[in-house]
Amino acid sequence: MQLRHLRYFVTLAREQHFAKAAAACGISQPTLSAGLGALEAEFGRRLVERDRRFIGLTPHGEAMLPWAEQILGAVSGMASAVAATTAPLMGEFGLAAIPAALPLVGLLGEALLTQNPGITLAVRSATSRAIERGLHAFEVDAGLTYLDHEPPANVLSVPLYAERYVFLAARGSGFDHHAAVSWEEATRQDLCLLHQGMQYRRILDERLAARGLAVTPRATADSHFALFDMVRSGTFATIVPDGYARLMAGVEWARFLPFDAPEEARRVGLVVVNRDPLGPMARAALAAARALEPAGVQPPF
Known part of the structure; x- marks a missing residue:
């Protein structure tokens, strides 16, 4: 053959x-x-x-x-x-991340490239299901995804971040003097959200249902950045991971608010396929993630 x-x-x-x-x-x-x-x-x-x-x-x-x-x-x-036994790790490292985990890419990527100067990083956004398939099909070396909700099978994982929701509205849209927002008030707004094919949205709908709430967004997208542009227009508001509040700190038009009721955080982290032997790219990814793990990612509020 x-x-x-x-x-x-x-x-x-x-x-x-x-x-x-x-x-x-x-x-x-x-x-x-x-x-x-x-x-x-x-x-x-x-x-x-x-x-x-x-x-x-x-x-x-x-x-x-x-x-x-x-x-x-x-x-x-x-x-x-074989190459790694005689020379530094070389080649392209493929990393797939769910949209909610994209704010972690810079942090992990810097650690990975610092520890392995001979590799290049190729990042793509993907759904959690596509990440699982890509890992097992050898299409990517590692993924950034949820670790507890619909977790991928047969993987090694390193938690990097405990995600919480934040409300995002444009300045001047009625929330400038709010210190926080209630879930009920948020769901009454004209919302734009990720579509239901995205794991983030499925989790959000479950959390809303547990509070006796439901939402029918006026607009949907497969990218948080598309949502941000709709909010920037002043017509919409949205609910996003708090990682984006850190990423967009200081953006003049954006008003990020925490929710006034506590919620259970969701663990987001790195995953690689649990194979024996573990490949050099997967070992490099685990080492980079574990170097970040003790510090974690700090909440924005």
Whole structure:
């Protein structure tokens, strides 16, 4: 079995387009098709449904995909481990973070790059479910996500931050003289929130329901920064993680307020897949996170 054929297969499953997969692999489309054909012939099963275009993986292809991802990931990890024995850690470190954890990226990234000057950091925003899949498919080296609510399976974790909610309104919108806000008052506003496909929103809805409250936002988005721009217009208010209050401290238009009723904080932290042996990138991530853990992240209020 040729590793390059497995790479063609995994890339096609990700791109879901023959031309894009060939370009990602740096080969021609006929070469990609020939490699897939050789893989199918070796296993005696059709792996890809196609009729001039990519339709999807067959059940045999779906069954093979996670194993192919693990094989390629193990080979990559082996190469990194061998290289790390004779030289400093090199290469690109892939970090995926839920939107609520993005204010932690700078802190963790600085620690990681300081300890490993030979690596570069590639950060992407993703849902908690996408992070779990990306970790197990070797698409990213580590994630920043919730540790207690819908936690990813089979991971090692380091808590970095205890998240609480804060209310955000634009200055001049009626909250300039408030020291805090009640949950009831907040839910009466024209709110913009993350959509319900985001874990942050699912947790928020659960916490509101526990207080006998519900919210129907006037607008939704998949990015906190989109919410901030809607609030800045003066029309909307929102509820965000307190990490953004630290990140945006001193922004003139923003009025961040704590809630007047205590709530249970949510742990956010670093996760890597619990594999044996643990790869050098995962070890580097754990070391950087553990260096930050004693200090933690301080609350903004």
